[in-house]
Amino acid sequence: xxxxxxxxxxxxxxxxxxxxxxxxxxxxxxxxxxxxxxxxxxxxxxxxxxxxxxxxxxxxxxxxxxxxxxxxxxxxxxxxxxxxxxxxxxxxxxxxxxxxxxxxxxxxxxxxxxxxxxxxxxxxxxxxxxxxxxxxxxxxxxxxxxxxxxxxxxxxxxxxxxxxxxxxxxxxxxxxxxxxxxxxxxxxxxxxxxxxxxxxxxxxxxxxxxxxxxxxxxxxxxxxxxxxxxxxxxxxxxxxxxxxxxxxxxxxxxxxxxxxxxxxxxxxxxxxxxxxxxxxxxxxxxxxxxxxxxxxxxxxxxxxxxxxxxxxxxxxx
Amino acid sequence: xxxxxxxxxxxxxxxxxxxxxxxxxxxxxxxxxxxxxxxxxxxxxxxxxxxxxxxxxxxxxxxxxxxxxxxxxxxxxxxxxxxxxxxxxxxxxxxxxxxxxxxxxxxxxxxxxxxxxxxxxxxxxxxxxxxxxxxxxxxxxxxxxxxxxxxxxxxxxxxxxxxxxxxxxxxxxxxxxxxxxxxxxxxxxxxxxxxxxxxxxxxxxxxxxxxxxxxxxxxxxxxxxxxxxxxxxxxxxxxxxxxxxxxxxxxxxxxxxxxxxxxxxxxxxxxxxxxxxxxxxxxxxxxxxxxx
Amino acid sequence: xxxxxxxxxxxxxxxxxxxxxxxxxxxxxxxxxxxxxxxxxxxxxxxxxxxxxxxxxxxxxxxxxxxxxxxxxxxxxxxxxxxxxxxxxxxxxxxxxxxxxxxxxxxxxxxxxxxxxxxxxxxxxxxxxxxxxxxxxxxxxxxxxxxxxxxxxxxxxxxxxxxxxxxxxxxxxxxxxxxxxxxxxxxxxxxxxxxxxxxxxxxxxxxxxxxxxxxxxxxxxxxxxxxxxxxxxxxxxxxxxxxxxxxxxxxxxxxxxxxxxxxxxx
Ligand SMILES: Nc1ncnc2c1ncn2[C@@H]1O[C@H](COP(=O)(O)OP(=O)(O)OP(=O)(O)O)[C@@H](O)[C@H]1O
Ligand SMILES: [Mg+2]
Numbered sequence: 001x002x003x004x005x006x007x008x009x010x011x012x013x014x015x016x017x018x019x020x021x022x023x024x025x026x027x028x029x030x031x032x033x034x035x036x037x038x039x040x041x042x043x044x045x046x047x048x049x050x051x052x053x054x055x056x057x058x059x060x061x062x063x064x065x066x067x068x069x070x071x072x073x074x075x076x077x078x079x080x081x082x083x084x085x086x087x088x089x090x091x092x093x094x095x096x097x098x099x100x101x102x103x104x105x106x107x108x109x110x111x112x113x114x115x116x117x118x119x120x121x122x123x124x125x126x127x128x129x130x131x132x133x134x135x136x137x138x139x140x141x142x143x144x145x146x147x148x149x150x151x152x153x154x155x156x157x158x159x160x161x162x163x164x165x166x167x168x169x170x171x172x173x174x175x176x177x178x179x180x181x182x183x184x185x186x187x188x189x190x191x192x193x194x195x196x197x198x199x200x201x202x203x204x205x206x207x208x209x210x211x212x213x214x215x216x217x218x219x220x221x222x223x224x225x226x227x228x229x230x231x232x233x234x235x236x237x238x239x240x241x242x243x244x245x246x247x248x249x250x251x252x253x254x255x256x257x258x259x260x261x262x263x264x265x266x267x268x269x270x271x272x273x274x275x276x277x278x279x280x281x282x283x284x285x286x287x288x289x290x291x292x293x294x295x296x297x298x299x300x301x302x303x304x305x306x307x308x309x310x311x312x313x314x315x316x317x
Numbered sequence: 318x319x320x321x322x323x324x325x326x327x328x329x330x331x332x333x334x335x336x337x338x339x340x341x342x343x344x345x346x347x348x349x350x351x352x353x354x355x356x357x358x359x360x361x362x363x364x365x366x367x368x369x370x371x372x373x374x375x376x377x378x379x380x381x382x383x384x385x386x387x388x389x390x391x392x393x394x395x396x397x398x399x400x401x402x403x404x405x406x407x408x409x410x411x412x413x414x415x416x417x418x419x420x421x422x423x424x425x426x427x428x429x430x431x432x433x434x435x436x437x438x439x440x441x442x443x444x445x446x447x448x449x450x451x452x453x454x455x456x457x458x459x460x461x462x463x464x465x466x467x468x469x470x471x472x473x474x475x476x477x478x479x480x481x482x483x484x485x486x487x488x489x490x491x492x493x494x495x496x497x498x499x500x501x502x503x504x505x506x507x508x509x510x511x512x513x514x515x516x517x518x519x520x521x522x523x524x525x526x527x528x529x530x531x532x533x534x535x536x537x538x539x540x541x542x543x544x545x546x547x548x549x550x551x552x553x554x555x556x557x558x559x560x561x562x563x564x565x566x567x568x569x570x571x572x573x574x575x576x577x578x579x580x581x582x583x584x585x586x587x588x589x590x591x592x593x594x595x596x597x598x599x600x601x602x603x604x605x606x607x608x609x
Numbered sequence: 610x611x612x613x614x615x616x617x618x619x620x621x622x623x624x625x626x627x628x629x630x631x632x633x634x635x636x637x638x639x640x641x642x643x644x645x646x647x648x649x650x651x652x653x654x655x656x657x658x659x660x661x662x663x664x665x666x667x668x669x670x671x672x673x674x675x676x677x678x679x680x681x682x683x684x685x686x687x688x689x690x691x692x693x694x695x696x697x698x699x700x701x702x703x704x705x706x707x708x709x710x711x712x713x714x715x716x717x718x719x720x721x722x723x724x725x726x727x728x729x730x731x732x733x734x735x736x737x738x739x740x741x742x743x744x745x746x747x748x749x750x751x752x753x754x755x756x757x758x759x760x761x762x763x764x765x766x767x768x769x770x771x772x773x774x775x776x777x778x779x780x781x782x783x784x785x786x787x788x789x790x791x792x793x794x795x796x797x798x799x800x801x802x803x804x805x806x807x808x809x810x811x812x813x814x815x816x817x818x819x820x821x822x823x824x825x826x827x828x829x830x831x832x833x834x835x836x837x838x839x840x841x842x843x844x845x846x847x848x849x850x851x852x853x854x855x856x857x858x859x860x861x862x863x864x865x866x867x868x869x870x871x872x873x874x875x
Contacts, residue, residue, distance in 0.1 A: 130582060
């Protein structure tokens with residue numbers, strides 16, 4: 001009995017140690033760069049899973065929060081003339097912007113379910129992308145660029161890596177907290193049978209909306225970090241339709257509705273896609289590869305690696 | 318100004334007819350199989366490219382080429398259904414089918430990009446540049462022909478559904494799959510054929526779309542988002558709803574374009590959001606009943 | 610005896626089909642009442658109206674002295690009416706123990722303790738950690754009963770608790786109902802298994818085509834001519850008018866043994 005818990009705790013410690021040591025072990029900035037993006041997507045996928053994985057409402061509109069976080073950071077830093085590392089004090093503000101957008105968004109979209117919900121989130125996503133294109137305070141199609149950060153090239157990637165790692169740790173902690181709370185239990189009851197849960201006194205709208213807002217806040221935070229890392233945001237990169245689909249793929253690959261699933265999925269998919277994009281002989285074919293990976297996942301590990309693997313291990317014993 | 322509005326409405330109805338054709342395929346697939354086919358947009362683009370190759374390489378007329386492309390796309394639809402869609406079962410089916418059809422979209426898009434590159438192309442024929450002038454209005458022939466084609470094909474789908482044995486099986490499956498299976502309908506076959514038909518209409522839709530718009534492998538995303546908005550607004554699974562919503566949405570967009578060209582597409586999506594706030598099931602949507 | 614639950618003149622039609630044509634049913638506090646009638650006579654519809662899952666076209670529902678007509682299901686539940694469904698509705702991907710906690714609203718520790726007790730009470734404690742979706746049909750019925758009880762409802766409505774359940778479990782379920790009733794819980798039970806109903810209920814109401822045709826204690830019902838004609842005369846295992854079930858659907862244990870669809874409403 002100690003076995004399983006002990007193994008889990010041990011594994012967790014090892015994982016954290018490996019994550020912390022990663023940039024020290026591979027000091028090459030090009031490698032660290034992969035690490036930063038991986039951590040950004042660990043955060044994004046975990047955040048998405050906290051809402052969609054637990055509630056069963058598949059959101060394809062989380063890019064709204066990612067982009068809003070990036071733009072909130074960019075606009076605040078620009079208008080208040082904030083430069084240097086002080087910009088990171090704006091992160092809570094970005095989270096609040098994401099959560100605040102999620103409330104009206106959710107009040108509209110969470111009235112409908114399944115496919116209709118999915119399409120509503122896509123529609124709202126496009127409205128946001130268009131606003132970013134057309135308003136002047138968002139910089140139009142040129143977007144925004146970040147004020148110069150005076151970090152030396154040698155430490156730039158490493159510092160961002162640790163910032164993103166902290167966000168990822170926060171996201172995993174949130175998944176874990178929600179998962180074991182009675183709030184999370186209600187959320188997962190909604191996923192199984194929302195009407196029955198309401199009939200047992202679960203205030204479904206309130207529960208869904210809270211999860212949506214929490215997930216949005218986290219997504220906005222990592223969007224802001226991403227913006228600072230890549231130094232710029234345009235409407236089609238901040239509000240990127242592929243963002244949601246990538247996050248969905250990561251989560252399903254690892255294990256939908258589990259804590260470790262989105263983490264594992266992001267760690268596999270993000271470096272994988274980055275690497276594919278650097279291969280000259282695969283120029284333009286990365287989409288095909290991604291599509292094939294999708295199909296393989298759905299047809300052969302439909303429940304994701306973590307649940308399927310767990311079953312295999314149980315069967316071996 | 319009044320003239321411009323009339324012109325915009327006329328354009329909206331003509332273009333809306335073509336969207337209706339593509340949307341009917343989407344809503345039919347949804348109604349029978351309970352899935353959203355994300356690949357519908359990119360398949361329209363594929364249909365456009367097929368017509369493009371036939372007309373530039375083999376010098377086959379755009380409309381005559383449909384005799385080849387429609388069966389080809391039908392076959393593709395049946396294959397996709399057979400290879401992937403029918404295998405999906407269980408609690409996570411909604412999201413799984415979303416992933417599968419999206420994967421198909423990615424692969425098709427990637428292949429098209431490999432073959433045709435990133436440059437925009439547009440289909441051309443004598444009737445794509447000439448226009449019909451009636452009562453001082455200016456209607457490009459391709460819009461008129463495209464509209465007529467769309468009307469004919471939608472009517473054909475309608476007749477197939479409401480006047481044939483196969484159509485009866487399809488409608489029975491849409492109403493209640495379990496019951497349909499119990500009375501001996503081969504719902505697997507119905508699903509495959511429906512997916513085939515739903516995809517086949519994109520051949521025609523893609524041809525008209527490609528003749529009225531410059532497009533490349535990427536154009537599918539814009540299309541699918543509009544089509545999804547249309548079928549949701551019309552009520553998922555409702556053919557009449559898809560027709561009404563296509564004409565309504567495209568006309569709305571084309572009228573708004575007169576004053577606010579940059580905001581037109583936002584109005585398009587805002588209309589969807591607005592309608593769903595008032596009627597969560599769209600114009601003609603059925604209630605998802607859950608007995609006992 | 611005061612009526613704890615009272616449904617008064619309930620009418621409900623679906624399109625042209627009249628499911629309930631002015632039904633009045635009373636359940637006295639502390640009793641176990643039965644509701645019987647052929648398939649399609651409106652029993653489940655009455656449950657749906659009482660618990661807020663459907664709105665009546667006319668009529669009113671009272672719990673104690675308060676009117677709860679048209680209240681939402683969650684409100685009705687909070688007011689003290691728990692129910693189960695004919696096709697059980699459990700949370701398939703939650704564990705059995707987690708299912709027991711969905712309805713809880715008090716302190717976490719209290720709910721957990723109560724959930725444990727009730728799991729033992731319905732005999733599912735050995736399955737606490739399993740996903741509820743892996744339970745057998747009869748065990749699901751027990752689980753649904755169990756998780757409803759966590760909130761200590763004053764009245765529990767059971768829709769075919771014995772339908773499709775093996776005989777040993779049926780006895781077990783009947784025992785549990787008796788025990789709960791002895792502790793003060795009031796029941797209204799829909800059931801096709803006559804032995805079960807007659808043995809358990811102190812009053813029985815008979816519905817046919819959405820109308821009450823008789824009501825009274827079991828022995829009166831048993832000998833009532835109209836009831837015999839409408840219901841009991843026919844072989845209980847095979848009701849004469851089952852056309853609602855579709856052609857050729859084999860009907861094993863009087864209810865429907867369909868188990869698969871409980872989990873697909875994501
Ligand atoms: N959601 C609905 N839509 C349309 N008709 C319905 C609906 N629910 C019930 N009905 C109809 O109302 C009538 C009463 O049905 P109900 O389910 O209440 O019967 P029941 O007494 O519970 O039958 P059974 O013993 O088979 O469970 C039936 O004719 C049924 O077809
Ligand atoms: Mg019933």
